Amino acid sequence: MDYNQKQLQILDTAERLFAMHGFHGASVRDIAQEADVNIAMISYYFGSKERLIEAIFLKRVMDVKNGLDELVKNKELAPLEKINQLIELFVAKISDRPYFCRIMVRAQATQEGVPTELIHEVKKQMYDLVKKLITEGQKKGAFLGDIDTMMMVNTLVGTSNHVIISQNFLKKVWNQEAIPEDKFRQQLKERVSNHLKKLFKVVLTDER
Amino acid sequence: MDYNQKQLQILDTAERLFAMHGFHGASVRDIAQEADVNIAMISYYFGSKERLIEAIFLKRVMDVKNGLDELVKNKELAPLEKINQLIELFVAKISDRPYFCRIMVRAQATQEGVPTELIHEVKKQMYDLVKKLITEGQKKGAFLGDIDTMMMVNTLVGTSNHVIISQNFLKKVWNQEAIPEDKFRQQLKERVSNHLKKLFKVVLTDER
């Protein structure tokens, strides 16, 4: 789907406002005003508010899906290296799109007029990929046998999401309110990435 | 705060509807109708919609806070046992209150007219407690030295929350749609609890 400048303004603004105020909390008037377009343009281009958020989901979820697909291609890596790449990719994706991360979390928490099938599809893909990577590692003798794969995915996704959505709190509690926003985000991204890599390593293998 | 029957009806219904549709997605009319009370009773008892959700937060958050306070009292337990108790308590609390868990997750993801200070307060308490428990364990030589405490809390809270809010998805992907809701929830609760206990043990200590 290729969007023109005005459509992109609407999509970006809507993503931000949906993330910060929720689907029903962000009005089309707010979106139109902040995106600097006439209200009617939203219906004109996207049909309705529902279809607008659907467009946002389609745009972003496809991005994640494609990222996962690409990851599968790399064959010659060691099992743990593949896991590490997955962690890095996933953390990077949601760190770079914190607004969409918030929308996703909200969408999972409820049934807020959101394309549930799309979410389930990409989550399923995620689960299947991790399962495959861990099983492969086990067959090669690199990973231990007794592993709750599904819960490991929950830890990966849950930890990453939680760090993103509670950024403001972490900044406060960690006494990092002085440093600039971008720098803090970058630090957080690396820190959660390293944390998860260590976590998976110590759980999946015998080493530290 | 002691509420009468009608107030409790309102609080319970509002909690459920706020969780499922978001703060702005659940109208006071919906709440009044499902709680089987007149609309005006909500303003009469709680003042406004804002103050209604604040009352919900106050009710539930205090519950968690008190639970954490009690936990600190137990002194004679081994370091890992204390961690295990914390995990069990936390998982139990949010498993038994899935609606409020959803509201909390939404509230953290955004700024949806919610008492942010209250949330930050109880989260801070949680962080401080884990920090204390881990530091104690390290001093006693039971825990390893190189541990990212803050990220461990994120993993505990993030994983637990994520499991609760994506229950429906897990049920589907795990092919457990046949078994009754209560049984499934109980299974999930024990599974995530065990998963986190193993995780913390293998990260904090040298054993498995």
Added chain:
DNA sequence: AATTCAATTAAACATTTGTTTAACTTAAAC
């Protein structure tokens, strides 16, 4: 029995909501 005050109600209130309309502009195609 009269008084008092909390509980309860239906109706009304002013805003805000998402969406549509109909007129107008722009610019490319013929």
Added chain:
DNA sequence: GTTTAAGTTAAACAAATGTTTAATTGAATT
């Protein structure tokens, strides 16, 4: 230069929103 169609606009639409009002009920207290 005319035609065509997409882009753009302010205004209007009905419906839904949170809150208040004013009247009524109920049951204790005096």
